[in-house]
Amino acid sequence: MSFGVCYYPEHWPPARWTVDAQMMRAAGLTLVRIGEFAWANMEPAEGQYAWDWLDRAIETLAGAGLQLILGTPTATPPAWLTRAYPDILRVDANGRPRDHGTRRHYCPNSPTYQAYSAGIVTAMLGRYGAHPAVVGWQIDNEFGGGQTARCYCDWCAAAFRRWLQARYGSLAALNEAWGNVFWSQTYSDWAQIAPPGARVDKRSPSHELDYFRFSSDAWVAYQQLQIDLVRRYAPGRVVTTNFMGLFPDLDQYDLAAPLDLVSWDNYPTGNPERWRPRLYAPGRDSRRNDPTYAYDVGEPIITSLAHALTRSLKQRPFWVMEQQCGQINWGDVNPGVRPGSSRLWAWHAVAEGAAAVLYFRWRATRFAHEQYHSGLLHHDGSPDVGYGDHLRLEAERALLDEVMAAPCPPAGVGLLFDFADLWALQLQPHRADFGYLRHLFVYYEALQRLGIPVDLVSPAGDLSPYRLLIAPTAHLAGEALAGRLADYVAGGGTLLLGVRSGFKTPSNLVTADPLPGELQHLVGATVTDWQSLPPEVGWPLVAETPALAALGEDPAGFWVERLRPGKAQVLVRYAGGGAALTMNERGPGRVYYLGWYPPAGQARTLLAYLASQTGLQPIASDLPPGLLALRRAQFIFLLNFTDRPLTATPAGYTITVAPRDVWVGIAEQPDR
């Protein structure tokens, strides 16, 4: 597996297919994804299938030596289905059903839609499940994309009640778990419970968090319906679906679990617009690109974070199912992309753990919503910028193949990522600019800027490989989480907990215990009070440890928690009283609690200290802004995302990387 492309043969005359297949092969591509969205072509009327065109397309591509990924077309029900069975339509939080003419306008809980989905997928599998060139199946497309993760239809209401009955057993248990005594929200009949739609303001965060969980579970179940069919009718084929990087509305760990591999859709230039406002600190969070970087490469640390999250889903190499290779069409400016940027993105993906990269799309479409989205070819079939970039990659193919076949061993640092925590803080940030991902990004960016490899990791994942485990906010903390973290520390691990950890129970109530609730014994200290602070207000800090003296140079702000140490040692205190950073020795391990939300500089100081305490080495020293240092197995990478040459020093060698270029080295002593 290595490079491929997304292709929509139904958009072009069959006579062109042969030309396209030959051009693909000539460019060195080996994988083609087809089929997604083509339901109306496969089944033009209910029960009447039309396979001839797809037979011919598959034969043409396979005949040219290409391997195929078939996408099931369930993201786009045909008009005859939608019109005959409007109960399949997704209903938004305002109670308005969506309609034909877009994608993802269906409800995963509709039994009607489930039945028709099974029908088309079974028919496709019957036709192509055993085809030797069809090596894999992509289930549906971008689950949850376009704000479609949650539906509020009557099917969902009923399914939600069943889900709650299974979770809580009794109404009394549910009323207690949600704190329904508040504002007479108590339910006396299951039938009284509805999805938390827009008709209700000041909604219960426990009710909503469970609706987020339920909605995520609904997609997992809908996906499983299709996975089961593929497993049955196409044994031995790879099953995947295409994720969307940092997409926060579904629990990606749950979606990934039953798949053979995960893939995601990587559009780097769109990321700053979508993610800077949610990731960068207030004041740095405009939708514009950071001027450090070349204007047409996106924000590489954001892209890296998305790669890292995807990699963490199964803790092994992943695919990029859709890789941007020219301008996109869904941003505010959609800047044109120069030669070299698409190649740089491919190397970036590979360095982060990609085992295959498929470009989106082969040729720009003439039709409908994506007309202005580029492909490897222009609308008129002539090569666009990404095509030239790929030819350059072909010349680097030997090294690329070697890297893409390499595993992704765990990094030395793990960053705990939990979707339920993200949702709980999204529902109640307390201050508008507090975000779970924004907070996590402080730590992630600091590690990237230090050149220290880092993984994301689910609380349910294997924590043992990490020398240092960072939980920016272990927010919903029950006994189970406390136990897993205690085990990790008992195994010699170093754990750093950040603000708002241990604040809530798993059902999103505030703990009645001293903070950090279930984690207080681990921390060996309690939080006596916490405050949100306006931008102009800071609490001066005093470092008790010379190695952390730099932390005292700036005050703590934004969010501060004052600790009263029990068994823990105080490393930094507030000049106004109370501990600010504590360290608790627990057998062979250590637990740090950082009582304030650190800005970028303090985060780097603290993480450099913890790296040195845990024996972690950076990939390169003196990393300038704009240069990323990454490692995959024995390979190390320096990627320059600026328009200037940049220099760094990996393993003692001084390396200068040209603008928008990459340098690859082999680590003499592979190290975590």
Next chain:
Amino acid sequence: MSFGVCYYPEHWPPARWTVDAQMMRAAGLTLVRIGEFAWANMEPAEGQYAWDWLDRAIETLAGAGLQLILGTPTATPPAWLTRAYPDILRVDANGRPRDHGTRRHYCPNSPTYQAYSAGIVTAMLGRYGAHPAVVGWQIDNEFGGGQTARCYCDWCAAAFRRWLQARYGSLAALNEAWGNVFWSQTYSDWAQIAPPGARVDKRSPSHELDYFRFSSDAWVAYQQLQIDLVRRYAPGRVVTTNFMGLFPDLDQYDLAAPLDLVSWDNYPTGNPERWRPRLYAPGRDSRRNDPTYAYDVGEPIITSLAHALTRSLKQRPFWVMEQQCGQINWGDVNPGVRPGSSRLWAWHAVAEGAAAVLYFRWRATRFAHEQYHSGLLHHDGSPDVGYGDHLRLEAERALLDEVMAAPCPPAGVGLLFDFADLWALQLQPHRADFGYLRHLFVYYEALQRLGIPVDLVSPAGDLSPYRLLIAPTAHLAGEALAGRLADYVAGGGTLLLGVRSGFKTPSNLVTADPLPGELQHLVGATVTDWQSLPPEVGWPLVAETPALAALGEDPAGFWVERLRPGKAQVLVRYAGGGAALTMNERGPGRVYYLGWYPPAGQARTLLAYLASQTGLQPIASDLPPGLLALRRAQFIFLLNFTDRPLTATPAGYTITVAPRDVWVGIAEQPDR
């Protein structure tokens, strides 16, 4: 009556109630409000009451010597009621009914809801109406809060038509009063009239103003339903409800009239976000706190205005039913509150006329929407910052009790405040940044900065005590208002009228007479033309009176009206022609008309002049920004809302007040 707290025993285990009651008493608290929102606990199923828990809670609290205010729980209908009778639900302007899971989602005009409200309130009164420890009743909670003042359901449509029939008698009269000849809006059948919902754009302002009036009346009637029950079944008990300061959607004077006393809910740190954009001049109207003030005290002049409005409702001392005592949860930043701020707010309330202050809430709730709102105790039951502050107040209890028992005699200056005027200007501001409250605040802030005590007063109130009466905009001016103002002036009063006075009839049509319409004879001049001006444009002014020379230093802008004097004298004229400020002697009284919208500096100049003309003395001279000077009967107060010591000179004494501290003096010669 003095200090108390809001308590929700149903949120905590009964075993804790005894501890809480003892802690309350130990802290010196004497009043506890309970019961509001607990309908589902009182009546878990239709007609099945469960009083045991409430009996026990009341006995526990009363047993500890606490006096109780019972809140009727009608702000939060239980799920069984909402599900069985969806016609009780409020419908928004877009026609969407609200739903269970929040509060205030009912319609006051629903006969169903009225019946069930009477049911639960009667049952509560039957149980506790004669209880010796239950000294008062709070009707419902925050009428109109959360944008719920107006409903657009079918019950409301029908009630509105009845209300109109009663008001106008005939359709012909209504068509004329609303100017329905415009755009064929004429009605030929009462049934054609609907609430002015969002399906209609460019709505008639006469139609809308009457809907605002009708909606306000509907809440007054709904409140009366409960008041009547309390009067019948709990004779001798205090009846109140909790107002919301500057809340503009209901006529607070009408709501207050049938109550024994008024109370309000005071959250100073949330005020700047909510009110600065509506009160400060364009350019000063960000949602951020004025940096003059300490970051955690709010904006004291805004808080003062809300106290003053509440005090004016019955022109006597009031309660603070909910007093912020730590961070809130509904702002953008919700800054933490330091020791001392909560004490300062309590003194501020007392200086403005509070007879009792109840903190909201006893202990931070673990549940639902208000999880991040603080109480006197933390979630874990340990004391939070407000608890410590209250202990400090207990040490000052003798003086506090003396002040809280004092009356609130009228100030020397009255500021006319009329909800119908506010609504009319809200519906047709002409320029987006003109607001009734913003305009009024210019005068209010100027008086506060001068240290001159000021009352708000309804046009229907007793105007006679005031030496100076300011009507920033007496906008809807019929014969009745003109008569009341003429009587006031005939009694020797000095009246200042501001721009846009006399512009409209009471049914919100423009007067056909020369401006200021019904008030022109009082003014002794007419407005020949008026203009809205962009920020960069000003009309130079020339003062004809040396004492007002400072007014000529800056031009008039924003809104200018050119006057042609009749009998009135010209004090300031526009350099380009026409009078700008006139004074008309009417027997023993005087009527000033200020023809432009003054910025803060000009307002202070003018009001200092008028104070000197009317013999009004400031409480203190040389008041620096951030220091408030207030008077209540013989007591005078200097309150420092900054982080610096501030000095002023009350009655010839030089007083320095520490940061966030208060100084109290006794006036030697109580003076108005």
Next chain:
Amino acid sequence: MSFGVCYYPEHWPPARWTVDAQMMRAAGLTLVRIGEFAWANMEPAEGQYAWDWLDRAIETLAGAGLQLILGTPTATPPAWLTRAYPDILRVDANGRPRDHGTRRHYCPNSPTYQAYSAGIVTAMLGRYGAHPAVVGWQIDNEFGGGQTARCYCDWCAAAFRRWLQARYGSLAALNEAWGNVFWSQTYSDWAQIAPPGARVDKRSPSHELDYFRFSSDAWVAYQQLQIDLVRRYAPGRVVTTNFMGLFPDLDQYDLAAPLDLVSWDNYPTGNPERWRPRLYAPGRDSRRNDPTYAYDVGEPIITSLAHALTRSLKQRPFWVMEQQCGQINWGDVNPGVRPGSSRLWAWHAVAEGAAAVLYFRWRATRFAHEQYHSGLLHHDGSPDVGYGDHLRLEAERALLDEVMAAPCPPAGVGLLFDFADLWALQLQPHRADFGYLRHLFVYYEALQRLGIPVDLVSPAGDLSPYRLLIAPTAHLAGEALAGRLADYVAGGGTLLLGVRSGFKTPSNLVTADPLPGELQHLVGATVTDWQSLPPEVGWPLVAETPALAALGEDPAGFWVERLRPGKAQVLVRYAGGGAALTMNERGPGRVYYLGWYPPAGQARTLLAYLASQTGLQPIASDLPPGLLALRRAQFIFLLNFTDRPLTATPAGYTITVAPRDVWVGIAEQPDR
């Protein structure tokens, strides 16, 4: 025909009508528009007509020597009609019907509404069609105003399907024309097709473009229904309707075709707020007035563009049916208007081709939505600023009459304007700040600043008179357009094509041919790639022609297209490679293709060059900003829209124009 006024006699007591009529005549007015919006007065109940009041109003006005334009009142159905037949109501894109209490809340496709419209119009015509003083009829009022151009009701859905059947004949043809193969959007039954409402996101731009076309056609048909009645029952009378300048939602050319003359409603001070954000370049596009101009005159180049578009609809003189004469009520500030500004607007209209100017309105209304809109008289009947201004115009009447009777011969430059192109780019701007009108305005403003007269012209209009034809974006380019442009060039014309020309087919698919698609042979070059660029990025330019050297001083940005010349000559190239401006000689004509989106300075350089190439002379040289130079037949005008005297040099004479004043000259050698 010359000056007149809009009058609503039904708003005032009949006794006043005589006074008003005399005042109108005394002021020199000769035309009065009445009747629009008065349906409820004409037909108070179904089938019961009340003509007495209107008889009397007409006799009063006619008796004073005034000529009348009657407006049909169909913009405002009476309440009895709306309540009895709610199927007449317009339904918005969210599916919500509008309601009584505003205007334009009806659907033009409702057969019910069509029947009742015919009823009232026939009745009016029966009464007044032959009245000698009634010289013209205005059909309805401001078609499409207030975002009412498109309705989404069931009548519309059915009519849309019929429209599509007529346009495409078969579903197969429609599916192909819309590219419905994308996302399974294929229709298998006509009944599946719905209007593209808000329930669908990521809508097909082909579907939407056809809905825009259909909606425009629906209004044309609805207007025709009334035109036919006027033609039948009021022969010899002028038929018009009042347009709204740059209003983009309906195809004004189609609406204008069947009318005798076009008129429009000109509100200069409101234009900057509404149009600056859509016309000025990003960075200059605030809603505030350009400070070059006096604060109370609006933005004259925007006003000129609206005049020019209106003039182009029939390529002859037009009326201003509503002319602002004081402050308006629908902006953010609505600044007051000083003496002189209203006169300047009248001269401006006349210079641009007006044959009549009617002020809106006679007297400010006391009622409803437009209370704060000024008239010639104040609310109290006293003269307002516009009345005085008109008296000044009366003193200039001889010259005015001469100019108003003059024709409007074509200018030397034509600017191609096409509503379907505008809609296509509105639906898919690719970058948020690309707008069809914004792009066109670059060229229009440059010509105005150069003092070169320019017309707008429809692609279906007569192109032959123009020496220079500019198509900023000939976007949807089929064979028909390519043929018309080729004919123009074959006739010796010079054609300038701008970016994104030839990109699409008429059904809004991207062409599969090399760009500019159907126009490539005309251009003699192909676009090999195009890019949107962020603000900070530019492509350096190199001029190959000394006369265009100034173009190389700044880089190209915003939108760039790289050309590969065939037969065309390269005038400017990108330093990084590729042609940027080409010129193709075709027989006696020339075709230029400008490969980037020019900022104002470059546009002026290029147009000065093309003017000199085509022998076009500016009206005046050395035109300073704020001074407009216009020509109508032999008359030339210099209009000063600033607060400073300004000087320019028309035909060798140095002329200084006072602030907000006009200078009129006679061209010695009338020249195009």
